[in-house]
Amino acid sequence: MTETVTEKLRASLSQGQWDRALELLQQLDPAAAANLLMTVPFEQQQVLFRRLPVDFAAELVAILPYFHAYVLLHSRPIAEMHGIVDHMNPAERLQFFDELPEEAWQRLMDELSGQQPAEPGATGVKEAIEPVVAPIEPIIQARQVEKRFARPDGGEVQVIAPTDLSVEPGVILALLGPSGSGKSTLLRILTGLTQPSGGEVLWHGKPPSESRPNVAIVFQSFALFPWLTVLENVEVPLVARGVKQEERRQRAIRTLASVGLEGFESAYPKDLSGGMKQRVGFARALAVEPEILFMDEPFSALDVLTAENLRSELMELWTGKKIPTKSVFLVTHNIEEAVLLADRIVVLGRNPAKIRADFRIPLSQPRDRHSAEFLLYVDYIYKLMTQPELEAGPLAAARTAYQVLPHARPGGIAGFLELLNDHDGTEDLYRVAEELRMEVDDLLPILEATTLLGFAKADRGDVEITPEGKAFAEADIAAQRALFRTAALSHVALLQQMNQALTSKSDHSLPLEFFRDILDEHFASDEAQRQIETVLNWGRYSDIFTYDPETDRVTLDQPAKAADAGPGAR
C-alpha cells in the first residue's frame, strides 16, 4: 500500500503535478511522509512543505531532523511558522527547541515573538522555484564498494563497509569524516586509483574497463613536480593526452591565468608559497577539463587565511561557471569548510567506514559563517561526529567489539578539561573548537578520550564536565596522574588487560610484542601501531607501567606500591 503511494508520489513529482503530490503525501502517516520528503531534491521539499496544512507540517517538523525542519520552517511566512509551532505537541516542541543550537534558537524566538520580522530570503536559503525535475543520471556511481586490508596474521580488516554513493552533475559534494575513517580511500576508489575489494564503480553507467573517466585530483601535498616550472607542471597532463606543444602551452597559460597565476609561468614550485603551489595544483587539474574535480583535503596544508582566500576564489570560479567541471568532490575533515562550500554533505563513520548521513545544504552562496542556518548545520555535524549512536541514515551502528583508543595525549586531555572547567563545565562543542582554534580532527580524539575516561559527557553537540573531570582539572600534576590512573584502570579495557597480565607475571614484565599481537588481531597494522603508541603514552603517564625501547619490554611500575595503592585509591 505505502509502496504504491510512494511510487505514485514520485511519478507525480517528476511530472510537476504538485497538487496530486500533496494529496498523496498527506495519505501517508507522518513518519513515512518525513522519510519520503528527505529523499527528494530540496527545492521540491520546499514547494511541498510550503503548501502543507499547518497541522500536518507540525507533525513533520517533530519528525524531521531538527536542522532540516528549521530550514523548511523558514520557507513559510512568519504567521504560518507561528501556527506550525503552536500546533506541535508541547513535548515535541520542547525537544525541537532544545536541539537547536543557541543562535538558531534565539533567532527563532525573536521571529516568533515579532522582535525580528522574518524577511523572505533572510535565512540565506535558496528560493524555491517550482521545478520540473527530470531524473538526474549520476556521473559516477559506486555500488556496494568495500575495502578490506590484509592483517599481518593473515586475517582481514574491513576499512570500508559496503557503500553506495553516487555523484550527480552540478553539485559540490563534501565527504566528511574523522581522520582514519577511510575518506581518502573512498576517493581513490571512485577515481579508479584503488580497486575496491568488492562492489563496482560505474561511470555514466559503464564499468571502468569500458570507459576512461576524465577526472583530476587536487592533492593535499600539492604533488607538483619540483623540477618542472609552473607552466611545465600544468602541461604534464596535457602532454599525456598527446596535445601538441603550441596548443598545450596556450591552454596551460590560459588555465594559469584563470587561477590568478599570470606571470608565474617560469617559476619553480619551490619559489612559491603554499597557497600559490595549490593554485598550480588547481590549474593542473583544471587544464584537463575534468568531469569531476576531486579534491583530497586541498586546503589543510595551508594556513588559515590562505585557505580562506583560496576557498572563496574557488567558489567564485564555480558559481560563475568559469570552470569546466560538472561536479566537485571534496574530501575534508573541516566541518566549517564543508558547510561553507558544499551543496551536499556525506558524513562517514569509521571502523569500518560507512555513510552515516547524506544531506543537502540548501543555503545560497556566498554563505555567512555567522548566520544561524550556517551554525545549525555545523552544530548538527558536530553532534553527528561526536555521538556515534546518533544515526541519520537507515544504517544501524555496528559497534566494533574491541574498544578503540582515541589518539589523544594526556597533556591534551588535561588542557581540554581545564578549559572546560573555566567555562563553568559545559559548552557547545563547535565553540570549544573555535576557542582552541582546533579542527574537529584534532579535537575529536581528545573529546573521545575524556568521555572514555569518564571525565566529561558529550551530549548532542554539548560537552559537560563530570565531577571526576572537575577534580582532575583542579588537581596538581602528581594528583592528576593518580586520578588519570584510577580512571584509566576502570574504563580502558586495554590498560586493564595489560595491568592484569603484568601483575600476574612473577617479574611483572612482558615484551611489548605480546600486546602488539593482540592488537594486530583487531586492527589494520598502522592503526595497531597507533593504538600501541597511545596506550604506551597513557600507561607511562599514569604510572601503570614503564616501557624500555631498548629491550622492547613493558614492566609494571613499582608493583608493590601499585598493589597497595589499588584499594587505597578508591
Place this chain on the structure above:
Amino acid sequence: MPQPAAKTAPLLPWDVLPSSVFALLRDLPIVAAGLGLFYGLLTLAHYWAGPVTTQAEIQLSLGALPKYAMFSVARITIAYCLSLALTLVYAYVAAHNAIAERILIPLLDTLQSIPVLSFLPPVMVAMVALFPTRQLGLELGCILLIVTGQVWNMTFSVYSSLKSIPREMQEAAETYRLSWWQTFIQLELPYSAIGLIWNSMMSVAGAWFFLMACEMFVLGNRDLRLPGLGSYLQTAANAGDVRAILSGVAVMIAVIVSMDQVIWRPIIAWSEKFKFEQVEASQTPTSPMLDLLRRSRVVSHLLRVSLIPAREAITLYFAKRSALARHGQRHLRKWMGVGLSIAALAGILYAMGKMTVMLAALSRSEVRSIFWGAGATFLRVELTLLLAGLWTVPVGVFVGLRPKLAAIAQPIAQVAASVPATALFPIVLLVLIRAGGGLSVGSIVLLLLGTQWYILFNVIAGATAIPTDLKEVCDIFHLGRVERWRRLILPGIFPYLITGFVTASGGAWNASVVAEYVRFQKRTYSITGLGAVISQATEDGNFSVLLGATVVMAMVVVTVNRLLWRPLYGLAATRFKLEN
C-alpha cells in the same frame, strides 16, 4: 591555417653563430672540446679495430702518458655508460614488477658483495674467446669488469628512489594518465637523479681502483696488458723508475681532479633542481663550467634542434600509444614477466649445478687454504678498520669541530679518497721493499690506503654536523674531555662513522685481492689470505679454487654485513640520529 612567415626555418642557421667576438670567445672552449673528442674517438676506433696486442709494450716516456690517460678515461666512460643503461633497466624492472623484485633484489645484494677481481678470469677468457682476432675482446673484458664493480650500488640507489616516490606524486601521474615513458622521464628519473649522481661518482672512483688492477695481469700462461695509466704505473714500478711513477701519479691525479671539475661539479650543480624540497635552499652548489654551458649559444641551439624535439616526439608517441592501450596488453606483459622469471630461475639453478660440480673438484688442502685464508683476511680487514678508525676519529673530530679547518680539509680528503689505492700500490711496495718490511705489514698499509679516506671524511662530516647548542650545553655543565667524548662526540659522529666503516669494509675485502699477492720487479710476494688465494688461482687458471674462494668471500662479506653492520646501522638510524 597558414603558418606565419616568421615561423618558417631560415635557409642558413645564422642564429647559431655568435653575434659578437666576446660570445665567440665564450664558445671557443666548447667547440675545441668537441673537436678534441672527435679526434679521440677516431684514435680509439683505429686502435680497437686493430689486431690483438695482448702484450703491448708499455713505453715509459712522458710523451706517451696523455695517450695512456685517454685510453683509461675512454674505458671508464664506456663502462660507465653501460653501467648506467644496465642500472636503469634493472632498477626499473625490479621496482615495477613484484615477481622480478623478489628475485632481483636479493640477487643484487649478493652480487654486490662478490669481490670484483674474481670476475676477472672468467670475463676475460670469455671475451677473448668472443673476439679472438681483435683488440676489442680484451678491451670489452676490461670494461665489463669495471661494470661489475660499479653497477650494483647505482642500481640499488635508483631502485630505492623509485620505491620511495611519494604516493601522491605517483597518484598524480596515474590520474593524469601519464604514459610509462612520461612517468619515467618526468617523475621517476628526476626523483632518482640525485642519488644516482652521487652513487655514480662513487662508482667511477671505484672504477679507477679496478682499472689500475685489470689493465695488466697474468691469467694462466698469458700475460695480458692493455695500454693505459694502470699498466703504465705497474710497468714503471716494476722498472723502479721513480720519475715515471711520479709523473704517472701526477697525471692520474690531474685526470681525476679535472674530471671532477669538468663533469661531476657541473652535473651536481645542475642536479640541484631535482632536489625534492619544497623550499629554496640557502646555499646551492655552483659550477663555472655549468654556467659556461648554459650561456653557450652553440649548446642551446644544439639542444633546441635535437634533444628537445626528440623528447617531444618520443613523449607524444608514447602518449598516443598508452591512450590506445587496453588491458589485454597488461596481461601479455605479466606473462612475459613470468616467462622471464622462470628463465632466470632456470639459469640460476643451472649455474648452481655447475658450481657444485666445480666445487666438488676441490681437494682437501685447497679447501683448508681457502678457510685459513678467509680467517686471516677477516682478521686483517678488521685490524685495518681498527687502525683506520684509531687515527681518523681523533683527526676527523679535530678538523670537523673547527669549521675553517674543515672547509680546507674536506676537499683534500675527498680528492685523496678518489685517488685509487691500486695506483699507489707500486709506490708503497717500492718503499716497503727497500725498507725491508714484508708484505704482512705491507698488505695492511695497502688496505689502509684504500679504506681510511672514507672513514676520515665521514667523521669530518659527522663532527661538523654536531649542533652548536649541544656543544654549548657541554660548556655550561663543564663536561670534562672524557665525558664530552662519551656523551656528545662519539654518539654524534656514530651514524657517520658507521657509514664510513660499511663502505670501508666492503672496499677492504675487495682490496685484499690485490694487496695480499703482488708481483713486483719479476718477483712474487704473497701472504696467507683469501685475496692471495684468489689472485693465485687467477694466475694459475685454477677455476675451481677461484670459485670456491669467491663464494667463501661473498658469504663472509654478506654475513659480516648482516650480523655486524646492519644492526649497527639500524641503531645509528634510530637512536643516534640527530634531528634538527
